Amino acid sequence: MQIVIIGSGNVAFHLAKAFVLNNIPLTQIFGRNEKELSRISEEINIPFSTEKLDEADLYIICVSDHSVEDVSGFITTKNCLVAHTSGSLPKEVLTGEYRKSSFYPLQTFSKSKALDYSKIPFFIEAENEEDRKILFSIASKISENVMESTYEKRKYIHLTAVFACNFVNHLFARAKEISDSQEIPFDHFLPLIDETVQKIYEIDPKSAQTGPAVRNDKRVLELHEQLLSGESLEIYKTMNHSIQKMYEL
Structure with a gap:
């Protein structure tokens, strides 16, 4: 062939x-x-x-x-x-x-x-x-x-991939913008990223969620919002809203 x-x-x-x-x-x-x-x-x-x-x-x-x-x-x-x-x-x-x-x-x-x-x-x-x-x-x-x-199934496979890969990588890029702005080496966050990914091999992603949004820690959420502006602030608010809605907080 x-x-x-x-x-x-x-x-x-x-x-x-x-x-x-x-x-x-x-x-x-x-x-x-x-x-x-x-x-x-x-x-x-x-x-x-x-x-x-x-x-x-x-x-x-x-x-x-x-x-x-x-x-x-x-x-x-x-x-x-x-x-x-x-x-x-x-x-x-x-x-x-x-x-x-x-x-x-x-x-x-x-x-x-x-x-x-x-x-x-x-x-x-x-x-x-x-x-x-x-x-x-x-x-x-x-x-x-x-x-x-089938094509019908493949459309959803691709959509899931965009959420699991492209969106996540964009958040990495935004996170690096924040760390760079404060001269914090992004390498410090690689063990956290590795553990986040490795954890979902053993735990359902919904059960693995941590952070101030799922804890409904309003003080930390407000503090973070004060530190952000522009698109990063909008992303932060949107992500926290999505997390809290998923857990009905």
């Missing part, structure tokens, strides 16, 4: 690397960003192109959601299998005379951060059983956790 990955961003980089590490036949990486494609190509020794898209049995599209439909139109090989890696798009967004599917890895990807690919959950959706087996076989060579998922 000949496989082409389309894209040059974080997902394309890691998926291409995972394919090569697990001896999955990858014949080309295709995209617009020659600098990033060259970087990926040099690391995994797979040819790239910004001009000619090779014929393949399977194309995996790893681009931003708003570009998936347009990029899928570049594929002219008939009766091939095409998969996008989006968590929030249906497979029907793909255009062309080919079989449509989705190949969604549930993870946050950054090129500068190494990952254990075997731990990444993959969610597969295909039009028929044969294509489902093809995608399952490929994903299973990478990960220990491969599942089938």
